[in-house]
Protein backbone atom coordinates (compact mmCIF):
# COMPACT_ATOMS: atom_id res chain seq x y z
CA UNK A 101 0.00 0.00 0.00
CA UNK A 102 1.40 3.40 -0.99
CA UNK A 103 -0.06 6.61 0.39
CA UNK A 104 2.28 8.95 -1.51
CA UNK A 105 1.34 10.94 -4.58
CA UNK A 106 3.69 10.11 -7.45
CA UNK A 107 5.64 12.95 -9.11
CA UNK A 108 2.96 13.56 -11.73
CA UNK A 109 0.27 13.71 -9.07
CA UNK A 110 2.28 16.23 -7.03
CA UNK A 111 2.61 18.39 -10.16
CA UNK A 112 -1.09 17.92 -10.99
CA UNK A 113 -2.16 19.00 -7.52
CA UNK A 114 0.12 22.05 -7.67
CA UNK A 115 -1.19 23.02 -11.10
CA UNK A 116 -4.81 22.69 -9.96
CA UNK A 117 -4.16 24.75 -6.81
CA UNK A 118 -2.44 27.36 -8.95
CA UNK A 119 -5.22 27.57 -11.57
CA UNK A 120 -7.86 27.90 -8.85
CA UNK A 121 -5.78 30.46 -6.98
CA UNK A 122 -5.63 32.78 -10.00
CA UNK A 123 -9.31 33.60 -9.50
CA UNK A 124 -10.41 35.54 -6.46
CA UNK A 125 -13.47 35.06 -4.29
CA UNK A 126 -15.12 38.12 -5.79
CA UNK A 127 -15.34 36.26 -9.11
CA UNK A 128 -17.24 33.38 -7.51
CA UNK A 129 -19.47 35.77 -5.59
CA UNK A 130 -20.41 37.46 -8.88
CA UNK A 131 -21.10 34.10 -10.49
CA UNK A 132 -23.32 33.22 -7.52
CA UNK A 133 -25.11 36.54 -7.45
CA UNK A 134 -25.72 36.84 -11.18
CA UNK A 135 -26.26 33.12 -11.82
CA UNK A 136 -23.88 32.98 -14.74
CA UNK A 137 -21.78 30.15 -16.03
CA UNK A 138 -18.09 30.67 -15.08
CA UNK A 139 -16.94 30.69 -18.70
CA UNK A 140 -13.52 32.24 -17.97
CA UNK A 141 -12.74 29.63 -15.35
CA UNK A 142 -13.96 26.83 -17.62
CA UNK A 143 -11.60 28.12 -20.30
CA UNK A 144 -8.70 28.23 -17.87
CA UNK A 145 -9.41 24.56 -17.03
CA UNK A 146 -9.20 23.82 -20.75
CA UNK A 147 -6.02 25.86 -21.30
CA UNK A 148 -4.23 24.36 -18.32
CA UNK A 149 -5.18 20.90 -19.70
CA UNK A 150 -6.84 19.99 -16.41
CA UNK A 151 -10.18 19.27 -18.06
CA UNK A 152 -8.56 16.67 -20.29
CA UNK A 153 -6.62 14.99 -17.50
CA UNK A 154 -8.37 11.64 -18.00
CA UNK A 155 -8.97 11.86 -21.74
CA UNK A 156 -6.73 9.29 -23.49
CA UNK A 157 -3.55 10.83 -24.98
CA UNK A 158 -4.47 9.75 -28.52
CA UNK A 159 -7.55 12.01 -28.24
CA UNK A 160 -5.68 15.05 -26.93
CA UNK A 161 -5.80 14.48 -23.18
CA UNK A 162 -3.24 13.56 -20.54
CA UNK A 163 -4.25 9.88 -20.40
CA UNK A 164 -4.57 9.71 -16.62
CA UNK A 165 -7.19 7.91 -14.56
CA UNK A 166 -10.08 8.84 -12.32
CA UNK A 167 -7.81 8.97 -9.26
CA UNK A 168 -5.79 11.71 -10.95
CA UNK A 169 -8.98 13.53 -11.87
CA UNK A 170 -10.07 13.29 -8.23
CA UNK A 171 -6.74 14.73 -7.06
CA UNK A 172 -7.09 17.61 -9.54
CA UNK A 173 -10.73 18.26 -8.63
CA UNK A 174 -10.04 18.26 -4.90
CA UNK A 175 -7.20 20.78 -5.43
CA UNK A 176 -9.28 22.98 -7.75
CA UNK A 177 -11.94 23.19 -5.04
CA UNK A 178 -9.46 23.61 -2.18
CA UNK A 179 -7.51 26.25 -4.10
CA UNK A 180 -10.49 28.61 -4.04
CA UNK A 181 -12.93 27.40 -6.69
CA UNK A 182 -15.04 25.33 -4.28
CA UNK A 183 -17.93 23.17 -5.50
CA UNK A 184 -18.33 25.45 -8.51
CA UNK A 185 -14.87 24.63 -9.88
CA UNK A 186 -14.88 20.98 -8.80
CA UNK A 187 -18.36 20.15 -10.12
CA UNK A 188 -17.47 21.42 -13.58
CA UNK A 189 -15.52 18.20 -14.11
CA UNK A 190 -18.80 16.27 -14.12
CA UNK A 191 -20.00 18.28 -17.14
CA UNK A 192 -17.74 16.60 -19.67
CA UNK A 193 -14.88 14.61 -18.17
CA UNK A 194 -17.33 12.38 -16.25
CA UNK A 195 -20.57 12.39 -18.26
CA UNK A 196 -18.70 12.11 -21.56
CA UNK A 197 -15.20 10.90 -20.73
CA UNK A 198 -15.97 8.05 -18.35
CA UNK A 199 -18.87 6.88 -20.49
CA UNK A 200 -17.07 6.84 -23.82
CA UNK A 201 -13.71 5.59 -22.55
CA UNK A 202 -15.42 2.38 -21.36
CA UNK A 203 -18.53 2.03 -23.48
CA UNK A 204 -18.10 4.13 -26.62
CA UNK A 205 -17.31 2.35 -29.88
CA UNK A 206 -14.19 3.45 -31.83
CA UNK A 207 -16.19 5.90 -34.02
CA UNK A 208 -17.85 7.49 -31.00
CA UNK A 209 -14.52 7.81 -29.22
CA UNK A 210 -12.92 9.41 -32.28
CA UNK A 211 -15.84 11.77 -32.72
CA UNK A 212 -16.40 12.90 -29.13
CA UNK A 213 -13.35 12.35 -26.92
CA UNK A 214 -11.16 15.11 -28.44
CA UNK A 215 -13.87 17.68 -27.67
CA UNK A 216 -13.68 16.83 -23.98
CA UNK A 217 -10.13 18.15 -23.77
CA UNK A 218 -11.07 21.33 -25.64
CA UNK A 219 -14.14 22.33 -23.66
CA UNK A 220 -17.24 20.51 -24.91
CA UNK A 221 -19.82 20.78 -22.17
CA UNK A 222 -22.07 17.81 -21.45
CA UNK A 223 -25.37 17.53 -19.64
CA UNK A 224 -26.61 14.22 -18.23
CA UNK A 225 -30.36 13.64 -18.19
CA UNK A 226 -31.29 10.78 -15.86
CA UNK A 227 -33.75 11.99 -13.18
CA UNK A 228 -37.48 12.16 -13.94
CA UNK A 229 -40.34 13.85 -12.10
CA UNK A 230 -42.35 10.69 -11.37
CA UNK A 231 -39.64 8.07 -10.92
CA UNK A 232 -37.24 10.18 -8.77
CA UNK A 233 -34.74 7.94 -6.98
CA UNK A 234 -36.39 4.85 -8.48
CA UNK A 235 -34.67 5.32 -11.82
CA UNK A 236 -35.61 1.99 -13.38
CA UNK A 237 -39.20 3.29 -13.64
CA UNK A 238 -38.32 6.18 -15.97
CA UNK A 239 -40.85 6.92 -18.71
CA UNK A 240 -38.79 8.87 -21.24
CA UNK A 241 -38.69 6.64 -24.28
CA UNK A 242 -36.74 6.40 -27.50
CA UNK A 243 -38.37 4.79 -30.53
CA UNK A 244 -36.57 3.89 -33.71
CA UNK A 245 -37.67 5.64 -36.90
CA UNK A 246 -35.41 4.66 -39.79
CA UNK A 247 -31.85 5.30 -38.62
CA UNK A 248 -32.88 7.77 -35.93
CA UNK A 249 -34.20 7.41 -32.39
CA UNK A 250 -36.93 9.87 -31.46
CA UNK A 251 -36.81 10.71 -27.76
CA UNK A 252 -39.96 11.79 -25.91
CA UNK A 253 -40.46 12.52 -22.24
CA UNK A 254 -39.60 14.78 -19.34
CA UNK A 255 -36.50 14.99 -17.16
CA UNK A 256 -36.10 16.88 -13.91
CA UNK A 257 -33.44 19.15 -12.35
CA UNK A 258 -31.08 18.65 -15.30
CA UNK A 259 -28.02 20.87 -14.99
CA UNK A 260 -26.06 22.87 -17.55
CA UNK A 261 -28.75 22.90 -20.25
CA UNK A 262 -28.06 26.56 -21.07
CA UNK A 263 -24.46 25.88 -22.05
CA UNK A 264 -24.13 22.19 -22.88
CA UNK A 265 -23.48 21.23 -26.48
CA UNK A 266 -23.84 17.48 -25.78
CA UNK A 267 -26.35 15.53 -23.72
CA UNK A 268 -26.54 11.93 -22.52
CA UNK A 269 -30.17 10.92 -22.15
CA UNK A 270 -31.30 7.84 -20.28
CA UNK A 271 -34.39 6.50 -22.01
CA UNK A 272 -36.42 3.33 -22.26
CA UNK A 273 -36.20 1.54 -25.58
CA UNK A 274 -38.55 -1.17 -24.31
CA UNK A 275 -41.26 -1.00 -21.63
CA UNK A 276 -40.62 -1.56 -17.93
CA UNK A 277 -40.63 -5.25 -17.02
CA UNK A 278 -40.97 -5.82 -13.24
CA UNK A 279 -39.14 -9.16 -13.63
CA UNK A 280 -36.15 -7.49 -15.32
CA UNK A 281 -36.23 -3.92 -14.04
CA UNK A 282 -32.93 -2.78 -15.51
CA UNK A 283 -33.53 -4.24 -18.97
CA UNK A 284 -34.64 -1.89 -21.74
CA UNK A 285 -32.68 1.13 -20.50
CA UNK A 286 -30.54 2.85 -23.13
CA UNK A 287 -28.12 5.77 -23.15
CA UNK A 288 -28.34 8.10 -26.12
CA UNK A 289 -25.90 10.80 -27.00
CA UNK A 290 -27.33 13.92 -28.61
CA UNK A 291 -26.32 17.42 -29.62
CA UNK A 292 -27.60 20.67 -28.13
CA UNK A 293 -29.22 23.10 -28.56
CA UNK A 294 -32.17 21.56 -30.37
CA UNK A 295 -35.67 22.86 -31.14
CA UNK A 296 -36.92 19.46 -29.88
CA UNK A 297 -35.58 20.12 -26.37
CA UNK A 298 -37.10 22.72 -24.06
CA UNK A 299 -35.45 23.59 -20.73
CA UNK A 300 -37.12 25.57 -17.97
CA UNK A 301 -34.70 26.64 -15.23
CA UNK A 302 -35.50 26.54 -11.49
CA UNK A 303 -34.47 29.07 -8.84
CA UNK A 304 -32.55 27.26 -6.13
CA UNK A 305 -30.62 27.42 -2.84
CA UNK A 306 -27.12 27.39 -4.29
CA UNK A 307 -24.89 26.12 -7.08
CA UNK A 308 -25.93 29.14 -9.10
CA UNK A 309 -23.00 28.65 -11.47
CA UNK A 310 -25.09 26.01 -13.22
CA UNK A 311 -28.69 26.14 -14.38
CA UNK A 312 -30.94 23.24 -13.30
CA UNK A 313 -34.03 22.61 -15.36
CA UNK A 314 -37.20 20.76 -16.10
CA UNK A 315 -36.47 19.42 -19.58
CA UNK A 316 -38.99 18.36 -22.21
CA UNK A 317 -38.06 16.19 -25.19
CA UNK A 318 -40.47 16.14 -28.13
CA UNK A 319 -39.35 13.86 -30.95
CA UNK A 320 -35.73 14.74 -30.18
CA UNK A 321 -33.74 13.02 -32.93
CA UNK A 322 -30.63 11.01 -32.03
CA UNK A 323 -28.85 9.06 -34.79
CA UNK A 324 -28.84 5.33 -34.22
CA UNK A 325 -25.03 5.49 -34.35
CA UNK A 326 -25.15 7.52 -31.12
CA UNK A 327 -26.50 4.84 -28.85
CA UNK A 328 -23.87 4.01 -26.24
CA UNK A 329 -23.35 0.27 -25.82
CA UNK A 330 -26.24 -1.98 -26.75
CA UNK A 331 -29.88 -0.98 -27.10
CA UNK A 332 -31.64 -1.74 -23.83
CA UNK A 333 -28.45 -2.90 -22.10
CA UNK A 334 -27.09 0.35 -20.65
CA UNK A 335 -27.34 -0.43 -16.92
CA UNK A 336 -23.64 -1.27 -16.53
CA UNK A 337 -22.61 1.72 -18.65
CA UNK A 338 -24.87 3.95 -16.54
CA UNK A 339 -23.03 2.96 -13.36
CA UNK A 340 -19.69 3.64 -15.04
CA UNK A 341 -20.97 7.23 -15.14
CA UNK A 342 -22.88 7.42 -11.85
CA UNK A 343 -20.04 5.96 -9.74
CA UNK A 344 -17.39 8.36 -11.07
CA UNK A 345 -19.89 11.19 -10.68
CA UNK A 346 -20.20 10.31 -6.98
CA UNK A 347 -16.44 10.03 -6.61
CA UNK A 348 -15.67 13.32 -8.38
CA UNK A 349 -18.35 15.27 -6.52
CA UNK A 350 -17.03 13.77 -3.28
CA UNK A 351 -13.52 14.94 -4.20
CA UNK A 352 -14.93 18.42 -4.90
CA UNK A 353 -16.71 18.35 -1.54
CA UNK A 354 -13.55 17.36 0.34
CA UNK A 355 -11.66 20.20 -1.35
CA UNK A 356 -14.44 22.69 -0.61
CA UNK A 357 -14.67 21.60 3.04
CA UNK A 358 -10.92 22.04 3.36
CA UNK A 359 -11.19 25.49 1.77
CA UNK A 360 -13.90 26.48 4.26
CA UNK A 361 -11.71 25.25 7.12
CA UNK A 362 -8.76 27.29 5.88
CA UNK A 363 -10.92 30.40 5.67
CA UNK A 364 -12.21 29.79 9.20
CA UNK A 365 -8.74 29.31 10.68
CA UNK A 366 -7.37 32.37 8.88
CA UNK A 367 -10.22 34.47 10.25
CA UNK A 368 -9.98 33.05 13.78
CA UNK A 369 -6.25 33.77 13.95
CA UNK A 370 -6.83 37.43 13.11
CA UNK A 371 -10.02 38.19 15.02
CA UNK A 372 -9.72 39.35 18.63
CA UNK A 373 -12.67 40.08 20.89
CA UNK A 374 -11.28 39.17 24.36
CA UNK A 375 -7.74 40.46 23.90
CA UNK A 376 -6.52 37.34 22.12
CA UNK A 377 -7.37 35.67 18.77
CA UNK A 378 -10.65 33.76 18.92
CA UNK A 379 -8.62 30.84 17.49
CA UNK A 380 -7.33 30.29 21.04
CA UNK A 381 -10.79 29.29 22.28
CA UNK A 382 -11.20 25.55 22.51
CA UNK A 383 -14.92 25.89 21.76
CA UNK A 384 -14.00 27.06 18.25
CA UNK A 385 -11.10 24.64 17.80
CA UNK A 386 -13.04 21.43 18.41
CA UNK A 387 -15.57 21.67 15.55
CA UNK A 388 -12.78 22.66 13.16
CA UNK A 389 -10.51 19.82 14.31
CA UNK A 390 -13.41 17.38 14.12
CA UNK A 391 -14.21 18.55 10.59
CA UNK A 392 -10.58 18.01 9.67
CA UNK A 393 -10.74 14.37 10.91
CA UNK A 394 -13.88 13.66 8.91
CA UNK A 395 -12.55 15.34 5.76
CA UNK A 396 -9.33 13.32 5.98
CA UNK A 397 -11.30 10.07 6.32
CA UNK A 398 -13.61 11.01 3.43
CA UNK A 399 -10.62 11.83 1.27
CA UNK A 400 -9.13 8.36 1.74
CA UNK A 401 -12.47 6.85 0.79
CA UNK A 402 -12.55 9.00 -2.36
CA UNK A 403 -9.06 7.88 -3.34
CA UNK A 404 -9.84 4.21 -2.70
CA UNK A 405 -13.03 4.33 -4.77
CA UNK A 406 -11.24 6.08 -7.65
CA UNK A 407 -8.34 3.62 -7.45
CA UNK A 408 -10.77 0.69 -7.74
CA UNK A 409 -12.60 2.35 -10.63
CA UNK A 410 -9.32 2.78 -12.52
CA UNK A 411 -8.69 -0.96 -12.10
CA UNK A 412 -12.16 -1.75 -13.41
CA UNK A 413 -13.01 -3.35 -10.10
CA UNK A 414 -16.36 -3.01 -8.37
CA UNK A 415 -16.33 0.44 -6.74
CA UNK A 416 -20.05 0.79 -5.96
CA UNK A 417 -19.74 0.48 -2.17
CA UNK A 418 -16.60 2.65 -1.76
CA UNK A 419 -18.06 5.26 -4.15
CA UNK A 420 -21.26 5.40 -2.08
CA UNK A 421 -19.26 5.63 1.15
CA UNK A 422 -17.02 8.34 -0.32
CA UNK A 423 -19.99 10.39 -1.44
CA UNK A 424 -21.77 10.04 1.90
CA UNK A 425 -18.68 10.72 4.01
CA UNK A 426 -17.61 13.69 1.89
CA UNK A 427 -21.10 15.22 1.79
CA UNK A 428 -21.37 15.18 5.58
CA UNK A 429 -17.76 16.08 6.41
CA UNK A 430 -17.71 19.05 4.04
CA UNK A 431 -21.09 20.38 5.13
CA UNK A 432 -20.03 20.20 8.78
CA UNK A 433 -16.77 21.97 7.89
CA UNK A 434 -18.63 24.80 6.13
CA UNK A 435 -21.08 25.03 9.02
CA UNK A 436 -18.21 25.25 11.53
CA UNK A 437 -16.63 27.91 9.31
CA UNK A 438 -19.81 30.01 9.43
CA UNK A 439 -19.90 29.64 13.22
CA UNK A 440 -16.24 30.65 13.48
CA UNK A 441 -16.81 33.82 11.50
CA UNK A 442 -19.82 34.72 13.62
CA UNK A 443 -22.07 37.32 12.00
CA UNK A 444 -19.56 37.75 9.20
CA UNK A 445 -20.06 34.09 8.29
CA UNK A 446 -23.68 34.75 7.41
CA UNK A 447 -22.79 37.64 5.11
CA UNK A 448 -22.28 36.90 1.42
CA UNK A 449 -18.95 38.76 1.16
CA UNK A 450 -17.34 36.32 3.60
CA UNK A 451 -17.68 33.61 0.97
CA UNK A 452 -18.29 30.80 3.45
CA UNK A 453 -22.09 30.84 3.43
CA UNK A 454 -21.93 30.19 -0.32
CA UNK A 455 -19.91 27.03 0.27
CA UNK A 456 -22.49 25.83 2.80
CA UNK A 457 -25.34 26.45 0.35
CA UNK A 458 -23.49 24.69 -2.46
CA UNK A 459 -22.42 21.75 -0.30
CA UNK A 460 -25.96 21.13 0.95
CA UNK A 461 -26.85 19.72 -2.46
CA UNK A 462 -24.53 16.75 -1.96
CA UNK A 463 -26.86 15.24 0.63
CA UNK A 464 -29.58 15.04 -2.04
CA UNK A 465 -27.83 14.73 -5.34
CA UNK A 466 -26.61 12.95 -7.37
CA UNK A 467 -28.00 10.36 -4.97
CA UNK A 468 -29.67 11.13 -1.65
CA UNK A 469 -28.36 10.18 1.79
CA UNK A 470 -31.24 7.76 2.26
CA UNK A 471 -30.74 5.95 -1.03
CA UNK A 472 -27.00 5.76 -0.33
CA UNK A 473 -27.64 4.14 3.04
CA UNK A 474 -30.28 1.82 1.51
CA UNK A 475 -27.68 0.70 -0.99
CA UNK A 476 -24.93 0.24 1.63
CA UNK A 477 -27.23 -1.69 3.97
CA UNK A 478 -27.97 -4.11 1.15
CA UNK A 479 -24.68 -4.33 -0.71
CA UNK A 480 -22.17 -3.86 2.10
CA UNK A 481 -23.99 -5.13 5.18
CA UNK A 482 -25.90 -7.92 3.42
CA UNK A 483 -29.27 -6.81 4.78
CA UNK A 484 -32.53 -7.23 2.84
CA UNK A 485 -33.21 -4.78 0.03
CA UNK A 486 -35.52 -2.16 1.52
CA UNK A 487 -36.48 -0.13 -1.53
Ligand SMILES: Cc1cc2nc3c(=O)[nH]c(=O)nc-3n(C[C@H](O)[C@H](O)[C@H](O)COP(=O)(O)OP(=O)(O)OC[C@H]3O[C@@H](n4cnc5c(N)ncnc54)[C@H](O)[C@@H]3O)c2cc1C
Nearest residue numbers: 224225226227232233257258259312465466468470471487
Ligand atom coordinates in the same frame (compact mmCIF):
# COMPACT_ATOMS: atom_id res chain seq x y z
C1 LIG B 1 -29.50 21.33 -8.15
C2 LIG B 1 -29.74 19.97 -8.67
C3 LIG B 1 -29.07 19.55 -9.80
C4 LIG B 1 -29.31 18.28 -10.32
N1 LIG B 1 -28.70 17.92 -11.51
C5 LIG B 1 -29.07 16.77 -12.11
C6 LIG B 1 -28.58 16.44 -13.41
O1 LIG B 1 -27.79 17.19 -14.00
N2 LIG B 1 -29.00 15.29 -13.98
C7 LIG B 1 -29.88 14.44 -13.37
O2 LIG B 1 -30.24 13.43 -13.96
N3 LIG B 1 -30.39 14.72 -12.14
C8 LIG B 1 -30.00 15.87 -11.50
N4 LIG B 1 -30.50 16.18 -10.27
C9 LIG B 1 -31.49 15.27 -9.65
C10 LIG B 1 -31.00 14.53 -8.40
O3 LIG B 1 -30.10 13.54 -8.75
C11 LIG B 1 -32.25 14.03 -7.69
O4 LIG B 1 -32.90 15.17 -7.14
C12 LIG B 1 -31.97 13.01 -6.63
O5 LIG B 1 -31.51 11.82 -7.23
C13 LIG B 1 -33.21 12.68 -5.79
O6 LIG B 1 -34.32 12.41 -6.59
P1 LIG B 1 -35.71 13.19 -6.30
O7 LIG B 1 -35.39 14.62 -6.19
O8 LIG B 1 -36.71 12.77 -7.31
O9 LIG B 1 -36.13 12.69 -4.86
P2 LIG B 1 -37.16 11.54 -4.46
O10 LIG B 1 -36.76 10.25 -5.08
O11 LIG B 1 -38.54 12.01 -4.67
O12 LIG B 1 -36.87 11.45 -2.90
C14 LIG B 1 -37.37 12.42 -1.97
C15 LIG B 1 -36.87 12.03 -0.59
O13 LIG B 1 -37.34 10.71 -0.26
C16 LIG B 1 -36.24 9.89 0.05
N5 LIG B 1 -36.51 8.51 -0.42
C17 LIG B 1 -36.91 8.12 -1.65
N6 LIG B 1 -36.98 6.78 -1.71
C18 LIG B 1 -36.62 6.31 -0.49
C19 LIG B 1 -36.46 5.02 0.08
N7 LIG B 1 -36.72 3.90 -0.62
N8 LIG B 1 -36.03 4.93 1.36
C20 LIG B 1 -35.75 6.04 2.08
N9 LIG B 1 -35.88 7.29 1.61
C21 LIG B 1 -36.30 7.42 0.33
C22 LIG B 1 -35.05 10.47 -0.68
O14 LIG B 1 -33.83 10.08 -0.10
C23 LIG B 1 -35.35 11.97 -0.52
O15 LIG B 1 -34.90 12.39 0.75
C24 LIG B 1 -30.22 17.41 -9.70
C25 LIG B 1 -30.89 17.83 -8.53
C26 LIG B 1 -30.67 19.09 -8.05
C27 LIG B 1 -31.43 19.52 -6.82
